[in-house]
Amino acid sequence: MRGPRRVYLVVLFWISLLVCLTSYLGAGYRAAAAQDALSADTVAPEAVHEVTAHFALRSHPWLSLHHFLYQWACTEDADRRCARRMTVSEKKMLAALPEPDRILWLQAVELYRAVQDRSLLFDDALIQVKSLISEPADSIPANLSDVPLGLGKALEAAMPVYRKHWWDQHRERARQWMRTTAATLRSVEASSVAQLEHVYGGTWPEEPVQVDVTPYANWAGAYTTVRPTHVIIMADGNGGDARDVEVLLHESAHGDFFTQPLKSTLRTAFRAHQAEPPDRLWHSVIFFVSGEVARRTVADRPSEFKPYWAGIDAFVEGERRNEFDALRSTLGALFEGMIERDAAFDALASRLSATSSAGTDAPE
Template sequence: MVRHLRITFSCLFMTLGLFLPGRISAAPQSYSVTPLPVFELHSGFWINLHHALYYEARQRKAFLSRDANTTKSAPPTAKSVLAGKGLTDTEQKAWDDAVAYYMLNYADKDLLFTTELIQLKDQLGDFEDCDELSGHKRKFCDAGLPANLTQVLEAAAPVYRAHLWAEHDQANRRWILQVAPLVREEGVGLSERLADIYQTRWPHGKIRVDVVAYANWAGAYTTVDPLRVTISSLDTRNQGPQALEVLFHEGSHGIAEAVQRAIIRECRQRDKPIPRDLWHALVFYTTGEVIRTVLTSPSANSPASRGDNGTGPASSYSAYAVREGLYQRGWKNYLELLQQFWQPYLDGKATFDDAIARMVSSL
């Protein structure tokens, strides 16, 4: 009871702070909720600007590509994230130049698999408390980025800050306020349970989570060395109690190596092709089952378990992979294997090695 009261008053305090008059117009460079167990949640200016530019560059490039295949009329323009924001001609040019730079250099690259973009994301996250990246005003704010990229970002920054950052920051903070009570209440237990399943330890330090308006096509992604999660606050798949599953699914990418190694080992011993996505389907399944068990427990009707918007009860909770139809898009056989051989392991009726061996032998 005491713990629930602490969560309620903490959430109320943060909510009042979020909606104080003038709060949004004076949005700082970054925002984080501390202390929380397991995760460290951030809303940073530069990393949000970066993802907004990447998102629009991808949208424009895809739009131009589609149009090139259908018509030879005047060049079209994809809808900008700043459409209808009343930009001046100078602001519009600065933004268009930045998007053009991203179209040329980054739009064809993947946020998850391109080392250059991973390093850029991490660097921008580290400098979230700086209002510049060049170090002209403060030497410690020199992010060490290529000069032309620094110029592009610093030119686009005033436009983004004036017309869109407050809106994105508010959405990020709202998402953080929604998920923070769930993390505070269930985070330690969930991290210990998942680490035990994967026969490892949860990372000693808190996993940094950068909350952004736009992430990648999946709505969230995780990079390693260092282990960091990026998650979209606007993506409909990441809302309500489901946000907790998305967080722990992404965090599990940092501790599920044992599963990948075991699957590869068993396939080699049996001279079978290594299934490309079995480990990922297993992580989706495991996180979904663990979260569902927690959110359908007798305490699941508490405000924290229902989520910030009160959507519940959690007894109707549907795991992400089921809700989004992942098993119907090529993973149906994996689901059958997981239910038959992995679920007994989750229930304590089989060993890790036996579960993996039986799944692989049935492929």
């Protein structure tokens, strides 16, 4: 019996060894296959992030590609349907691309040319495009086929070309901008947000506001869609200065958590003077307040800081100059602690209502 038993044990040993070897090789094959699939489906390296107490900054490959193609197509639009053109410096690299890449890229650009009469900020279809490709950041969105206007097809075809020629550069530009901007935010955001809440009468949300940093945005360099609040901002320069913080504070204020209480406050103040607030006054308030908070919390030389609104002709010497004259004297006094919030908005409404009435009663 010892002989057969020994044979049985030897056979059992080799069977066990074969099973283990097969399992090991199979696991290795599956891991390799998974890695191949990951490489095929992702834009490497992955999206990068910086998170502060109030902002979640992210560089997202699909959103970056979307805005890159949109602005590139705008420069190609002979019909001049785009509102304002941005300079797309990467166009000078086009001739050096391999012909297959160049053909794929120009086909995607052509599809984006068809949407140049649509606004990234106000057009429902383009807002849906942004929403559908926002998640996940590091793989091909499963819903590209649902992306409207044929842009899903354009994005899928263009992504390998983008990955090969531009994504690394754009990602690194965004990484630098986010790193320096997040460092500045961490030192000033608590006091900045407290000032915003006091003026607007709202409360910053518990979750950080989502900010996607892209190589290009809309013509203004940044825009915000709401419900949920989602900021798109162009990585311009090294980041972290007072103007960058001002733009982030401005864009975030477009969220309902600040815009709705601000509009309510303005309505109440103006109705006390038998008037209605001018249609875009709430936006003028956001311009003024964001610049003032950035000047007070970030600017190295506050007296020399030039807020964004000061570069807009309509606010400085055009039809809306009277709004900013009133804002400087009323909300400016609020920032200085010379007047309470309700009194500041009442003074603003009193001044602008009187100006409006005088203009209405004046002879033609």
